[in-house]
Amino acid sequence: MTSLTTRINTAVQAGRKAIIPFLTAGFPTKNDFFTHLEELDSNGADIIEIGVPFSDPAADGPVVEAASLKALEQGVTLQWIVEELTKRKGQYQAELVLMGYINPFYQYGFEKFAKDAADAGVSGLIVPDLPLDESGEFKKILKQHGIALISLIGLNTPKKRMQEYADNAEGYVYVVSYMGTTGAAVAFPPELKKTLTEAREVFNIPLALGFGIKEPKQLEPFGDAIDAVVFGSALITDIEEKGTAVPFMERWK
Amino acid sequence: MTSLTTRINTAVQAGRKAIIPFLTAGFPTKNDFFTHLEELDSNGADIIEIGVPFSDPAADGPVVEAASLKALEQGVTLQWIVEELTKRKGQYQAELVLMGYINPFYQYGFEKFAKDAADAGVSGLIVPDLPLDESGEFKKILKQHGIALISLIGLNTPKKRMQEYADNAEGYVYVVSYMGTTGAAVAFPPELKKTLTEAREVFNIPLALGFGIKEPKQLEPFGDAIDAVVFGSALITDIEEKGTAVPFMERWK
Amino acid sequence: MSKGYFGEFGGQFVAELLIPPLKELEDALENIVPSEAFQKEFSDYLKNYVGRESPLTHCPTLSTDLGFNLYLKREDLNHTGSHKINNVLGQALLAKHMGKKALLTETGAGMNGVATATAARALDMDCIVFMGAVDVERQSHNVRRMKLLGATVVPVEAGSKTLKDAINEALRFWIKKQATHHYCFGTAAGPHPFPTLVREFQSVVGKEARKQIIERTGALPHSVIACVGGGSNAIGIFSGFVDDCSVNLIGVEAAGTGEEGCTNSAPLCLGTAGILHGQKTMLLQDADGQIMPSHSIAGGLDYPGVGPEHAHLHHCGRAEYVKVNDMQTLHAFKALTRAEGIMPALESSHAVAYVLENKDKFPKGCNVIVNLSGRGDKDMDIVEQYTELFD
Amino acid sequence: MSKGYFGEFGGQFVAELLIPPLKELEDALENIVPSEAFQKEFSDYLKNYVGRESPLTHCPTLSTDLGFNLYLKREDLNHTGSHKINNVLGQALLAKHMGKKALLTETGAGMNGVATATAARALDMDCIVFMGAVDVERQSHNVRRMKLLGATVVPVEAGSKTLKDAINEALRFWIKKQATHHYCFGTAAGPHPFPTLVREFQSVVGKEARKQIIERTGALPHSVIACVGGGSNAIGIFSGFVDDCSVNLIGVEAAGTGEEGCTNSAPLCLGTAGILHGQKTMLLQDADGQIMPSHSIAGGLDYPGVGPEHAHLHHCGRAEYVKVNDMQTLHAFKALTRAEGIMPALESSHAVAYVLENKDKFPKGCNVIVNLSGRGDKDMDIVEQYTELFD
Ligand SMILES: Cc1ncc(COP(=O)(O)O)c(C=O)c1O
Numbered sequence A, B: 001m002t003s004l005t006t007r008i009n010t011a012v013q014a015g016r017k018a019i020i021p022f023l024t025a026g027f028p029t030k031n032d033f034f035t036h037l038e039e040l041d042s043n044g045a046d047i048i049e050i051g052v053p054f055s056d057p058a059a060d061g062p063v064v065e066a067a068s069l070k071a072l073e074q075g076v077t078l079q080w081i082v083e084e085l086t087k088r089k090g091q092y093q094a095e096l097v098l099m100g101y102i103n104p105f106y107q108y109g110f111e112k113f114a115k116d117a118a119d120a121g122v123s124g125l126i127v128p129d130l131p132l133d134e135s136g137e138f139k140k141i142l143k144q145h146g147i148a149l150i151s152l153i154g155l156n157t158p159k160k161r162m163q164e165y166a167d168n169a170e171g172y173v174y175v176v177s178y179m180g181t182t183g184a185a186v187a188f189p190p191e192l193k194k195t196l197t198e199a200r201e202v203f204n205i206p207l208a209l210g211f212g213i214k215e216p217k218q219l220e221p222f223g224d225a226i227d228a229v230v231f232g233s234a235l236i237t238d239i240e241e242k243g244t245a246v247p248f249m250e251r252w253k
Numbered sequence C, D: 001m002s003k004g005y006f007g008e009f010g011g012q013f014v015a016e017l018l019i020p021p022l023k024e025l026e027d028a029l030e031n032i033v034p035s036e037a038f039q040k041e042f043s044d045y046l047k048n049y050v051g052r053e054s055p056l057t058h059c060p061t062l063s064t065d066l067g068f069n070l071y072l073k074r075e076d077l078n079h080t081g082s083h084k085i086n087n088v089l090g091q092a093l094l095a096k097h098m099g100k101k102a103l104l105t106e107t108g109a110g111m112n113g114v115a116t117a118t119a120a121r122a123l124d125m126d127c128i129v130f131m132g133a134v135d136v137e138r139q140s141h142n143v144r145r146m147k148l149l150g151a152t153v154v155p156v157e158a159g160s161k162t163l164k165d166a167i168n169e170a171l172r173f174w175i176k177k178q179a180t181h182h183y184c185f186g187t188a189a190g191p192h193p194f195p196t197l198v199r200e201f202q203s204v205v206g207k208e209a210r211k212q213i214i215e216r217t218g219a220l221p222h223s224v225i226a227c228v229g230g231g232s233n234a235i236g237i238f239s240g241f242v243d244d245c246s247v248n249l250i251g252v253e254a255a256g257t258g259e260e261g262c263t264n265s266a267p268l269c270l271g272t273a274g275i276l277h278g279q280k281t282m283l284l285q286d287a288d289g290q291i292m293p294s295h296s297i298a299g300g301l302d303y304p305g306v307g308p309e310h311a312h313l314h315h316c317g318r319a320e321y322v323k324v325n326d327m328q329t330l331h332a333f334k335a336l337t338r339a340e341g342i343m344p345a346l347e348s349s350h351a352v353a354y355v356l357e358n359k360d361k362f363p364k365g366c367n368v369i370v371n372l373s374g375r376g377d378k379d380m381d382i383v384e385q386y387t388e389l390f391d
């Protein structure tokens, strides 16, 4: 059982959902990013997803895309992220997960990345454009370095395919709440319940719900069907408005 | 022998070329046209060619075309020309020839036109877009009313074709001095001499040279090869400048 | 007097100075054109350069609406985008055989100019194009194409500064340059032998269409419909069916804005017999025989005359001539674009419009061919002025 | 891992949410496309709607200059003016068979957008086109054509506001609308099965060209040359000759302004391997794997990636990839226009330019085919900015 799984289980056992904020690395500036990371860490984050910016984030909505481009303009690279996290290793209570498109990892070198990321204290990776069929090699390397490759599933993922993911799934399962990109949903579609039920049957690791989440009451209908919640666009928007991550994190206490 | 032939022969016998000015009917205004016609008549014209304005004068250069369009704007029609000439019948010493494109005559009606034109004192007709092959019917009708249809020939008219024209030629032969439209030539091409020689062999009526003629000295090289001279564009330009046809006519005395 | 005549129409009403080059051309039409060598060369060009044969496209959506089968003869797919290239390539090739070094032509909408400039390049000849100054202004797109193709475009400032004046100027220029230049007349009009020559080169349209419709439907069509400017695309397709008495031939003229007495381009429907540009034909003219200005939203139809063979087919009743106005044309442009993904030239849209506006005249289930003489890219600027049509 | 791969390139690097529609499409490619019914319907459309086969035109003037025979495969004569229609009609037809109601696509220069909007009308489907805001601006002519065809054009304001961003946006939209919409990918790139599907529909170009050159010359050509943007016209013609080992296949990329380090569109010549838009391929990217902006005077080549099969043909050496810059392209545009009366698209002009600039690489008297992927009308505004070229 990876540290990510453990962390979520602990929260669930404490009668709450694990809290997983997402923040683009180097957003809004290289310095402020670490301030906000700190705020997230000391205000209830169980796991923090750090976005690795990419020029062509085809699975993201406008908020994350804009944050990503802004970070790139400021010279944020995967190497910078790994180096800065290495410097700060051990400072964070939350588990750290990197989330980014495959190409920057590919250019970094899968082997080198896995080693450096493990050294930096990263325990998981989410790659939205690396579906099951393409993930074999990278996943194996990551596993060798103790990094979990998180599976993403959506409303159109058949149970049979969930099973294929489940065979090798680690950490937690990222359930995409609707058919779309990050940050968009106003209401979750009715099929979501079925997806969560099936996922619960298939996977023996926790389920995290993400995409379009702004506030706790959105989760009420799901009860125990989910174990963790991921929020990104709404958080970024709030940080942009208020200059701090604290108020947004307060909502989830 | 038509009156046109007689008139030219008389001039030649007097040791000079017959003078044939061309003026567009109704140019520059309906009234002034008759003033200028008078000037031409009393200043040495043997024959006067009166242009019947047409919207699409495809054998004319810019000066005659502009005069033609100006006349049309002032409401000059073939009917008006015939009527006005009828009113003035007998006032002119010179023989009168109408020169115009075929369509206005066609619309007027060949038969009616021939009758009315004869009544108006017109003794000849020049139709630049009515070559031999198309002229049969109209020519016959004109002849019945004593009007000569003048033949036009050019530098590219083969001797054989001149002969075809000659079989029915009346009045005079209009020899076009160069390959082009009215008013353009600066120098006559060398082939002109040959054309004139051939024409003299073929035709037994006088030869008039036209197109691009401004002043008597242009004719010097031709000696007896021509019997008459036609000028139009240069005359019109002079009238436009000076408001009278007299000075231009003076040149030819 | 019957040489070069279609019934009472046609002839050779030109300056004597143009008789020799016309005779030279008559000779070429008689002796060079029918030769096997010329025909082979011409059909090679049509196949390998122009892209013939052009398809016959069935319009599924419109046919369902209409209750009968609408087929389009796709001259829009020819190199340079209209039927004009068939004629100019034929003439250019002939000119080359005749030893001419250059082509001269006139153009209204510019399609004939572009086609001629193109044929000149294909056959390595010079090219000069006369174009009314008003047309130069409103068809700037095609002027630019001609210039890119290396042609000299001469704006004609005389008269109404449109096609008829460009023809006048081209005739004038031809007088001067007849030794070196072939006048590549752009439509099946003008003095003999042009109407015959142009029909000859455009007859491939009718031959193909006849073969294609029989292959596709097993029978001759009920009707064949084409727009008529000078009449070359129409005579081209009609010629394939003129001997098939059962086939209705319908020529569609441009009614202009369409109200009583408006300026139009419909000499067969609204004109009288007269003589212009070397031919006796039907003309828009006043009682004194002065040619009237014409108008159509389709530049290529904007001519106050029409080829003499159409005047004859009209007179003897073998073909019917009708008219369609600017707004009907725009609606047809939109209807065909939206229904089938085919943007017709505004000229061709006239023919389409006649079918759409008169569907009751065609029996249910019959087959109708419209000659789609050109593509509509060139007309986008005009069409877009009618934004209310496209929302 | 080899499904959807060409050697080491290709794959299906997309969000999990796009796996189901891609699998659906794989099924359709396997089961519907090869069926006799589909093939018949598709080739009927190609023949009767698109106007295939397209001719193979010999260029007499340029061939004399070059010392060998230059032939052009005339995709410019297709309905809508480029090879794009072959692919989109195939995909639209397939989408219809799959029960989809609408097409979505991306476009750079607008040619794929126009073609897709057209196919949508031909098959009575809805159409939405994503286009970078910069491209909307500079290709307004094609935007207008799409709108006339009833398509919805969505300007994309993200990123560099060009083709790659339009693809991102189209992928995003497809996630949402996969139930009703088929993503009609415009070139032989993107996630499996698009590279295979697009090659399948473009292979008609190569099949025809092979048959035609053998008919005309009795032999296979020395070389086959095509411009490479995403790579669909190139893969279409290459596919006809890839098994003929003696035939040189040459893909021409866009070098942009051409000086060392300039922004270009030549990922095979100047890029490195990477992953973008669902595929592992050659890309223009920095050391961190960020995609770099691309540039070419030819909008349709302006893409920082390339279809994976080209990356493979490059890697294994079966095809050679070269590059040509903007000025060489303009000169070739002019040369072909003036020599043969054929105005090539600036994309296609790249392929022509390679031949003109490298004539010593071709043996005297040999036969060379250039794929003339599109017509140049759309590029007149650009070309005319270089007035010094055209006097
Ligand atoms: C597309 C198209 N159709 C028709 C015409 C009319 O000419 P015609 O009547 O000679 O076919 C033109 C003339 O430019 C044209 O461009």
Ligand SMILES: Cc1ncc(COP(=O)(O)O)c(C=O)c1O
Pocket (backbone or CB within 6 Å): D082, D083, D084, D108, D109, D110, D111, D112, D186, D187, D188, D227, D228, D229, D230, D231, D232, D233, D234, D299, D300, D301, D345, D347, D348, D373, D374, D375
């Ligand atoms: C005429 C033309 N050629 C080539 C291309 C490049 O695309 P591909 O490389 O897919 O053939 C385009 C793209 O728009 C095009 O319009």
